Amino acid sequence: MAEYGFDTLAVHAGAQPDPATGARITPIYQTSAYVFDNADQAAALFNLQVFGNIYSRIMNPTVAVMEERIAALEGGTAGLAAASGHAAQHLVFHTLMEPGGEFISARQLYGGSVNQFGQAFAKYDWHVRWADATEADSFARQVTDKTRAIFCESIANPGGVISDLEGIARVAEQAGVPLIVDNTLASPYLIRPIEWGAHIVVHSATKFLGGHGNSLAGAIVEAGTFDWAKSGKYPTLTDENPSYHGIRFYETFGDFAFCVAARALSLRDVGSCLAPQNAVLVLTGIETLxxxxxxxxxxxxxxxxxxxxxxxxxxxxxxxxxxxxxxxxxxxxxxxxxxxxxxxxxxxxxxxxxxxxxxxxxxxxxxxxxxxxxxxxxxxxxxxxxxxxxxxxxxxxxxxxxxxxxxxxxxxxxxxxxxxxxx
Amino acid sequence: MVPNYPDALIARILRSVKSIAMVGASPNPARPSYFAMKYLLDKGFNIIPVNPGQAGKEILGQKVYAQISDLPAPVDMIDIFRNAEAAGPITDEAIANKDRLQLKVLWMQLGVINEEAAKRAEATGLTVIMNRCPKIEYGRLSGEIGWFGVNRRVIDNRKPFAFSQGGSLRRG
CATH class of the missing domain: 3.90.1150.10 (Aspartate Aminotransferase, domain 1)
Structure with missing residues (x-):
């Protein structure tokens, strides 16, 4: 497979002429739902046995182009869009955490995330411990048997602090938990956290990706490198799922299982989906990133x-x-x-x-x-x-x-x- | 070492094979093999399930065979939905039946890598793919999997054929 350059991917990844009309620019699929071919295909779609569109809360062909574009720029296996960066973070933790669980976050963080982690997440009984983004050892000191993830921003808002991604990724590796990096301020043009060992990347695409201050959007990218089954700490990914007739997401979807689970469970149930109009504005922005x-x-x-x-x-x-x-x-x-x-x-x-x-x-x-x-x-x-x-x-x-x-x-x-x- | 294959090779296989014997096919709708079988049947492949515990029964309307030596010819490809250890003897059974079945491709599923078995199969002229899922590869190369936000690593400047007709993998 060809290894395209970053600037080529920024213009093209995920998009191709529209199959129905030949439109060169990604059309805005302004629809809430999609007709099924027949009852059997409908059942197969709901069971996730075939790839296709059901309802725009879960997937939309315009939004999907943005998801693939950002996944390609970050060098990940798959992407998932959300209504905002905050919504994206919520979906990530909703997929990873169980009540009583902990995660460790750099304290150099966007103020909105400090509130989300410290207060909103506490209502779910998910608890944050704080560390210093410039000192990887400070994360190691916060690891407990309840730790389920480590979080930091690549370049931290507001101070412009550049995190020690390599060192923090090593702590995550030793703890057997995924490293989640908010790459909003750097954008994949400046830093590609997956290359430093991140397992999940999140974005407020409202910022540099969209770039024009005209639309809220969020995104999740999965590296495809984390073994969700090894520790038994991530039942959403590894256990039989009752709402999908007992399928196990990691076993079924392999290196893009995190994004499928975040989509088919958390996005489905939380409902913080991105509007296709916003996805097109972000896509247009990314072309000049x-x-x-x-x-x-x-x-x-x-x-x-x-x-x-x-x-x-x-x-x-x-x-x-x-x-x-x-x-x-x-x-x-x-x-x-x-x-x-x-x-x-x-x-x-x-x-x-x-x-x-x-x-x-x-x-x-x-x-x-x-x-x-x-x-x-x-x-x-x-x-x-x-x-x-x-x-x-x-x-x-x-x-x-x-x-x-x-x-x-x-x-x-x-x-x-x-x-x-x-x- | 994780094997790497050019997209052109995978696309050529998925365009050319018609009959696929799926060793380890499961009647349980929650199993990945059931997902893959359902999907590939929908795309027009002839899928023949192989599972000794289910021999004589049907999975998704297809008659189940106990072993590769029981399969009627022709079979273009064998897809191994078993672990790497089991893939060894299955590969040898495939080699023993290669000429009778007119077999061309031996495929091991996502997570299944058996280098020794692959070498034996390649020595007989079989094309071997390991650690891949034909369903995911079909969805990726046809474009359909992009609907799930998956990074296909493909750039295409032409209007695709309708996905229901096989997308860019449409077969003759």
Whole structure:
């Protein structure tokens, strides 16, 4: 089989001219259900004995193209889409966990995931233990006989921390549990976590994959490398399933069993499916992912270098700068760029942060990242407003902190905008 | 060592074979062999189940034979749905019946690798595939499995034949 290059896969993987019409662009299959050929075929479809479409909560031909495209870019065996990145994470853990189970997560994490793991998942009796993404041993110290998975972000939001994927994957291997990596901030253009030992990759495709801030979407990719039967810890994959007449997913579907189980059980029952319209917008975005990521990273570095030289700036937390402690990790894991989401601190503290977001004219003041447009937020006055002063500092959202998501505009205009807005 | 096969070889096999004897076919609808048999029958293959415990009965309307030497000719391919150890003697039985059955392909299922048996079969001119499932390969190369988000590792710039007619694996 041909080994296609990344940029070719970004344009073509998963898509081919429509079998019915010859349409070259993936059509939006705006339908909730699909007719069966006959009663026998319908039964075979419901039993998962044949491949086909039943109902758009479980599968949709437009969404399937996006699933295969992202799986191909990550180098996995299969993909599964969800309504958002959060929905994708929920489906992954819903497939892996049983009540009373634990997982270990890096504490350098998107704030929404901190809530999901610490609070929403606790309602299911799934419990998170925290570790440090830059120190693999900190994960090993949290392993217990209840551990079912290890989770981290490849590049962590908001601080731009680059995780020690190789070291963390080794801990997962020794513990006999899968490593799940949220690759949203890096995108497979910068880091392909499966190549470092990840077993499952999750995305908020709302960010760099879609890239244009116009649609929520999430995705799961399976590496196909984890032996689900070895430990007996993953009954959803290995035990006879009562809702499918006793089939065992791992035995039946082999190296794409995780995605089939997440689809046919968790997505079926949780219902957080992706709309085909959103899948097409994400697919169109992915076609230019390599071009955009290159420009995002170039602009991010130029802005960071300018900030680091400016007297009004106390510090810049960007691993692409040679002076940054994680610069070696950047060279090891993502030499093409350190991403375009990072924080910096203003000498003027809280008021200076408020003034900056009020005065910018190109950067948009909003709570999102990974858009063609440059984005800015002052966490202490917005996303982290409810926390105590102490907790704000602990989570990297002190009064002086500003987060940027650098877009693909002319970099001289971005620097001029920050310059005038810092006053 | 996990064997690797070019897509063109797998596609050529799936396009050319008509009769497949499935050794280890199960009457239990929850077993993978039942799934594969059901799927391949739907795609127009002639599937002959082989299972000594079920000999004389029917699985999915097809008469079950006790062993390879009982099979009527012609059989183009033998698909081994047994473990790697059992694949050895089954391979030898297939070799012994190769000329009578006009056998061309020996196929071992996903997870089944027996290098020694494969060498013996290849020495007689049989094409051998190991550690693959013909159902999954058919779904992958025809395009149909893409509906399940599976990475087919295929790029195709032409409008496919309707999947119900076999997609890009449509046979003459």
């Amino acid at each position: 390599p071009l955009r990521m290159k420009r995002h990273c170039e602009n991010a570095l130029a802005v960071a270098e300018w900030l680091a030289r400016d007297q009004r700036v106390a510090w810049v937390n960007y691993a692409g700068l040679e002076s940054h402690p994680l610069y070696p990790a950047h060279r090891k894991y993502c030499p093409k760029g350190a991403g375009s989401v990072y924080t910096f601190g203003l000498r003027g503290g809280f008021d200076a942060g408020m003034n900056l977001v009020n005065r910018v004219r190109i950067f948009s003041h909003l709570a999102n990242i990974g858009d063609t447009r440059s984005l800015i937020i002052h966490p202490a006055s917005t996303t982290h407003r409810q926390l105590s002063d102490e907790d704000r500092i602990k989570t990297g959202a002190g009064p002086e902190v500003v987060r940027l998501s650098v877009g693909i505009e002319d970099v001289k205009d971005l620097i001029a905008d920050l310059d005038q807005a810092m006053g």
